[in-house]
Amino acid sequence: MADTPTQATTAPASAMTILAHPDDAEFGCGGTLAIWARQGAEITMVVITDGSKGNADRSITPQQLVVMRKEEQDRAARALGVTRVVNLGYEDGVLQPTIALRRDIARVIRKHKPEIVITGDPDSRFGGDFYINHPDHRAAAEAALYGIFPAAGNFNFYPELLAEGLEPHQIKEVWVEEWGGGSTFVDITDAMDAKIAALAEHKSQFDIKDVEEFVRKWSAETGAKYGVGHAESYRKIVLERDRSAEDAAKLVSEEGASELEETPVAAGSGK
């Protein structure tokens, strides 16, 4: 964990989650979404796969499961105050971070124009000594990051999106879920009931009675690291800084320095 964690207390005007499965957002950032929704944020939940393999009951066909999980997802989103759910419909369990998936992610970003995107950590392979991270989670996270940069904000990528009327859109910040404790956290103490209520809607996946205890325990453990009751934490990547605030800070730090002392950076460097 970073030395100086920052509590994020102000909701963005708009946010988007880009994750693999119908219950991923609820587990990873459901409290954050509920808090932001209460503050008026427009929230789009992008679910990449159809969830067709998340089941051990052989009497239910994959097609039936897809329908069930969409309904569960919609109810869960309502419990959190999410504005809309977008299902990309990729087959569950075999997700790859393809160029086509990046394009589909760039498309949904350009369409709904979120300020902040929350996604997973493509480098996360294990959870402690008891969990192998689902390959779809890593593939979704990798495609999300590269769909954001460079694809969503650069008109040269996927000209077919321009033809659809979708102009480039720059994301301001990417929040990567950090289960072990990241430098940015949201106090979700007041949203724990909403998070549990949303998870409870995923009835095809688990009985909430079997899950609630450890969800509360994990978020309490994260909260304890920051001195709050319950928390969700993130690695925050700031892609578009507030220039006026930065310029003001720069002026203060460079007070007395002449502009002539600045050394221009050669064009084409920094690749």
Ligand SMILES: [Zn+2]
């Ligand atoms: Zn999942």
